[in-house]
Amino acid sequence: MVATVVTRTRAELDTARAALSSPVGAVFTMGALHEGHQALLRAAGEANASLLATIFVNPRQFGPSEDLSRYPRPFDEDLARCEKAGVDVVWAPPVTEVYRSGEPQITVEPGPLAADLEGASRPGHFAGVLTVVAKLLHLTCPDRAYFGEKDFQQLTLVRRMVADLDFGVEIVGVPTVREPDGLALSSRNAYLSAAERDRALALSAALEAAAKTAARGAGPDEIVAAGRDVLAAAGLDVDYFVLRSAGLGPVPRVGAARLLVAARVGGTRLIDNMPVSLV
Numbered sequence: 001m002v003a004t005v006v007t008r009t010r011a012e013l014d015t016a017r018a019a020l021s022s023p024v025g026a027v028f029t030m031g032a033l034h035e036g037h038q039a040l041l042r043a044a045g046e047a048n049a050s051l052l053a054t055i056f057v058n059p060r061q062f063g064p065s066e067d068l069s070r071y072p073r074p075f076d077e078d079l080a081r082c083e084k085a086g087v088d089v090v091w092a093p094p095v096t097e098v099y100r101s102g103e104p105q106i107t108v109e110p111g112p113l114a115a116d117l118e119g120a121s122r123p124g125h126f127a128g129v130l131t132v133v134a135k136l137l138h139l140t141c142p143d144r145a146y147f148g149e150k151d152f153q154q155l156t157l158v159r160r161m162v163a164d165l166d167f168g169v170e171i172v173g174v175p176t177v178r179e180p181d182g183l184a185l186s187s188r189n190a191y192l193s194a195a196e197r198d199r200a201l202a203l204s205a206a207l208e209a210a211a212k213t214a215a216r217g218a219g220p221d222e223i224v225a226a227g228r229d230v231l232a233a234a235g236l237d238v239d240y241f242v243l244r245s246a247g248l249g250p251v252p253r254v255g256a257a258r259l260l261v262a263a264r265v266g267g268t269r270l271i272d273n274m275p276v277s278l279v
C-alpha cells in the first residue's frame with residue numbers, strides 16, 4: 001500500500017503533482033467509490049508510472065430537481081480505497097477552489113450530442129460535466145485520463161472535446177464492471193430494494209437479447225425490438241433503448257455499434273450499454 005498524499009488547494013496539488021514520475025494516469029470521480037471506480041484505478045495504475053485521483057462532487061452537473069446535498073460523501077472510505085489501489089495523489093478540493101471566480105462565465109458548449117439520450121432528460125448536465133473535466137485536465141495535467149464505459153455518452157463527449165479542442169491528453173475508456181448476474185455497477189444501485197434490484201436485471205438482459213439478435217445477422221429494427229420486448233416483459237418505465245454507431249451517430253450497416261438503455265426502476269433511473277457488432 002502506498003502513502004497517498006491528500007491535497008485540497010491548487011497549490012498543494014501543484015506541489016504533489018510536480019513530484020510524480022511520468023506518465024501520470026488520472027481518474028476523476030465524485031467519490032462514493034465502488035468496484036467500477038476500482039477498475040478505472042487499476043487500469044490507470046497498471047499503465048502509468050504514477051496515479052492521481054480527484055474526488056469532487058461537481059455542483060454544475062446537477063439539475064434543479066437533482067438533490068446535490070443528498071449525494072453521498074464517504075470521504076474516509078474513499079480514501080481507504082484510493083490507498084489500497086495505489087493512488088499517489090488525491091485531489092479533493094472544496095467547490096471554491098475549483099470555481100475560484102464563482103459561477104463560470106465561459107463554459108464548454110457540448111454540441112448536439114449532449115441534447116440527446118441522457119442530455120434529453122438532464123438539460124445542462126453535459127455542459128457541467130465537460131466544463132469540470134476540462135478544468136480537471138488543465139489542473140492535474142495527466143498523460144492519460146480514464147473514464148468508465150458505463151457512462152458511455154459522457155465518455156464519447158469527453159473524447160470529442162479532447163479531439164476538437166486539442167487537449168494534449170489520451171482518453172482511455174474502461175469496460176463496465178458487472179455483478180455476476182449482469183447488473184452494471186452504479187452508485188445508484190444502493191437506492192434499489194431487493195425486489196427492484198431483481199427487476200433492474202432486465203436492463204442487462206435486454207442488452208444481451210439485442211446483442212444475440214445482432215449476432216445472428218438481424219437488422220436494426222429487429223435488434224432493438226428484441227431488447228424492448230425484454231424491458232416490456234419486466235414492466236419497466238423505459239426512457240430509451242436505442243442502437244447507435246460506436247461514436248453515437250447513425251447506425252452503420254455493418255461493424256461496431258452500441259446499444260444503450262435508460263429506464264426507471266421504482267424511483268431510481270438506471271442506465272446501461274453494450275458494444276455490439278453488426279454483421
Ligand code: PAF
Binds near residue numbers: 028030058061129133
Ligand atoms: O463520471 C463522473 O463521476 C463525473 O461526471 C466526473 C467525470 C467525475 C465529472 O464530475
